[in-house]
Amino acid sequence: MKTTALKRFLSAAMISLSLTSIGVVQQASADAILHAFDWNYSDVSAKATEIKNLGYKAVLVAPPLKSNAANSAWWQRYQPQDIRVIDHARGNKQSFQTMVNALNAQGVAVYADIVLNHMANERNAATDFPGAAAVSAYNSNATYWNSQKLFGDLTQGIFGSGDFNPANCISDYNDVWQVQNWRMCGGGGDTGLPDLNPNNWVVTQQRNYLTSLKNMGVKGFRIDAAKHMTAYHLNQIFTSTIKTNMYLFGEIITSGGAGNVEFDRFLSPYLRDTDHNAYDFPLFQHIRNAFGFNGSMSSLVDPQAVGQAIDRFRAVTFTINHDIPLNSGFRAWIMDATDEKLAYAYIMGRDGGKPLIFSDSTGTDSNRWVNAYKATHIAAMLKFHNTVQGQGMEVLAHNSCAILFRRGEEGVVGINKCGSQQNFSVNTNSRFKWYRNYRDVLTNGNLVYINSSSYIFALPARTARMWLPE
Structure with a gap:
């Protein structure tokens, strides 16, 4: 990739709370x-x-x-x-x-x-x-x-x-x-x-x-x-x-x-x-x-x-x-x-x-x-x-500190490398199972329950979350 194209990509990727989608692929x-x-x-x-x-x-x-x-x-x-x-x-x-x-x-x-x-x-x-x-x-x-x-x-x-x-x-x-x-x-x-x-x-x-x-x-x-x-x-x-x-x-x-x-x-x-x-x-x-x-x-x-x-x-x-x-x-x-x-x-x-x-x-x-x-x-x-084997991947939000992505409707991953909590507001339409608990397997807690078209995912400092629906 040419340098100018690479710079354009990284510049776009840095937009805070953007909802970049890679798309669902095999x-x-x-x-x-x-x-x-x-x-x-x-x-x-x-x-x-x-x-x-x-x-x-x-x-x-x-x-x-x-x-x-x-x-x-x-x-x-x-x-x-x-x-x-x-x-x-x-x-x-x-x-x-x-x-x-x-x-x-x-x-x-x-x-x-x-x-x-x-x-x-x-x-x-x-x-x-x-x-x-x-x-x-x-x-x-x-x-x-x-x-x-x-x-x-x-x-x-x-x-x-x-x-x-x-x-x-x-x-x-x-x-x-x-x-x-x-x-x-x-x-x-x-x-x-x-x-x-x-x-x-x-x-x-x-x-x-x-x-x-x-x-x-x-x-x-x-x-x-x-x-x-x-x-x-x-x-x-x-x-x-x-x-x-x-x-x-x-x-x-x-x-x-x-x-x-x-x-x-x-x-x-x-x-x-x-x-x-x-x-x-x-x-x-x-x-x-x-x-x-x-x-x-x-x-x-x-x-x-x-x-x-x-x-x-x-x-x-x-x-x-x-x-x-x-x-x-x-x-x-x-x-x-x-x-x-x-x-x-x-x-x-x-x-x-x-x-x-x-x-x-x-x-x-x-x-x-x-x-x-x-x-x-x-x-x-x-x-x-x-x-989540067999599920496609879509990046939902990202910034310099954190990234949030889903694996179909079957899982969500959030990773925050920084020393302060990162919050991402995400459009949930056609992306998640509604009226179901998503439980973080890393803590066996931190439930996510989606019942509207918008949800704020909270990622604590220096923490990863890997949610699966119950």
């Missing part, structure tokens, strides 16, 4: 995903019924592969030693299958976090995987390791030196060639993560891996580090057979939407050149800006229209994900706790995208996100979200 598939980040597979299994009863429709789980089982650090799960077996500090193939069965029995899909871009940085920069010692261990305890096997012949390795790109470290993260063909390295002489080359052998093994997981009952894949893979590589791996009845979404971290270098060079081409879904980092950054100092809630009327959200049919929306608190380079993106709660009301109340709820096992930030999946406000928001 609802995107928006089932909520629990990101059980670095949970033990057995813990997910044990909570399968609870997860279903809370209203989740899918669970994203730790990467099913072989990594260093003696190291419980979360990042170890993203350092693959072998994709032919499942064995790491959070479980093995048996516990993974038990978890998949338990969730599928509850009608909850399992999405597997998968790492296809690289292998582990270990053994003095070795490029033979899983390495001679691991193969020897396989052979010496064949009964156990064959029971963890997904595919292949464990009497020999899977990848050798010819299966990797040159050992160059990325120096410019805005250079598309470097990012997609070179290694992610640390400082101090770190040789980086060996970057897999999309040759026929590599692609075949990766297809075998995904097919094996699908055959175990997995219903979707999160593609880690998708920003670092070419569209050619991704499209070679994900055949139509693998993609059928599967939900795929990639991780392409950006600091903005249209006009942002990372968006224009990485996320936009990814969406153009594949049919996969993606984390909606543009929307996340737009939400952060709206809640920030000098930000306006009016900017949340229709972010996609100004290039600050991806297609709602392809978006995984979030207010926090694991990369943000657990990587020093992104920690500045952590929102104030109250703002994060209000932002959840926005992504759980709006039309479009699959909202992802991050529930952490690492205990970072004084356990801030441990057990977040069942927090009182999240449970209430899931109830609202699932109730």
